[in-house]
Amino acid sequence: MTxxxxxxxxxIGRFVAALRRAHEGRPVFLMGESMGALLSTAYAARDTLxxxxxxxxxxxxxxxxxxxxxxxxxxxxxxxxxxxxFPKARLSPSRFVNGKKIAPPLTRDTEYQESLRKKPHxxxxxxxxxxxxxxxxxxxxxxxAERLRxxxxxxxxxxxxxxxxxxxxxxxxxxxxxxxxxRLYSDAYHLLWHDWDRELVISDIEEWFDGxxx
Numbered sequence: 745m746t747x748x749x750x751x752x753x754x755x756i757g758r759f760v761a762a763l764r765r766a767h768e769g770r771p772v773f774l775m776g777e778s779m780g781a782l783l784s785t786a787y788a789a790r791d792t793l794x795x796x797x798x799x800x801x802x803x804x805x806x807x808x809x810x811x812x813x814x815x816x817x818x819x820x821x822x823x824x825x826x827x828x829x830f831p832k833a834r835l836s837p838s839r840f841v842n843g844k845k846i847a848p849p850l851t852r853d854t855e856y857q858e859s860l861r862k863k864p865h866x867x868x869x870x871x872x873x874x875x876x877x878x879x880x881x882x883x884x885x886x887x888x889a890e891r892l893r894x895x896x897x898x899x900x901x902x903x904x905x906x907x908x909x910x911x912x913x914x915x916x917x918x919x920x921x922x923x924x925x926x927r928l929y930s931d932a933y934h935l936l937w938h939d940w941d942r943e944l945v946i947s948d949i950e951e952w953f954d955g956x957x958x
Contacts, residue, residue, distance in 0.1 A: 801895030
């Protein structure tokens with residue numbers, strides 16, 4: 745499995761177009777979480793979109809625009825080499841997050857965290873090809889921010905295990921959109937939509953939507 749960014753963006757465009765057909769005349773916003781927030785940014789950062797696949801703004805929840813634990817250059821080089829020769833070999837991404845095989849906690853809701861591990865589609869490892877492409881997407885996230893001119897709501901978590909809130913703040917400042925908002929939830933973990941502050945998070949998103957849906 746690889747990330748295949750262009751195919752992902754093509755699928756997003758088709759999904760948006762289907763929504764527009766199903767809800768003609770209604771505004772359509774794109775929401776993404778974590779890696780999905782980066783994909784949403786990549787889509788929204790395009791200078792032009794087909795009219796049938798245009799969006800009215802994006803909600804970007806904890807975009808992984810960097811890693812708390814910086815990945816050494818030699819390790820990136822080694823990953824790129826191994827990904828070319830053994831793209832299907834699998835590795836836990838937590839190795840790059842905390843240097844351990846066990847994934848860090850994603851939410852303070854321990855019941856939900858445990859349910860994630862039991863889901864049949866839960867992935868315990870990702871292919872080297874996927875991880876290498878994801879690394880490239882993260883490294884290029886600042887260039888994407890500089891091309892984002894559509895309305896944007898960016899959400900960050902103060903106790904995120906992947907990315908520091910300061911990294912997201914710095915990334916947010918690069919966005920040239922005249923309509924941008926950043927919300928920080930100081931005690932929250934990575935999965936904002938499934939954490940203890942979820943009701944406040946959802947309320948803030950709804951309020952942001954209301955101001956742009958008239």
